[in-house]
Amino acid sequence: MLFIVMTKMIKIDGWRCERCSHEWTPRNKQEKPKVCPKCKSPYWDTPKKVVTEKE
Numbered sequence: 001m002l003f004i005v006m007t008k009m010i011k012i013d014g015w016r017c018e019r020c021s022h023e024w025t026p027r028n029k030q031e032k033p034k035v036c037p038k039c040k041s042p043y044w045d046t047p048k049k050v051v052t053e054k055e
């Protein structure tokens with residue numbers, strides 16, 4: 001349970017990109033960033049395993 005709380009605190013204090021591992025602290029912590037400020041990926045919070053394939 002402690003681990004979950006700590007993870008949540010880290011999330012609140014800042015964000016981490018799943019794509020380039022970039023970590024940053026947004027000005028507005030209540031609003032989720034749309035893109036990673038470094039790699040500009042809109043899927044920065046989505047792990048790579050989620051892949052949408054088009055037919």
Ligand SMILES: [Zn+2]
Nearest residue numbers: 017020036039
């Ligand atoms: Zn990134």
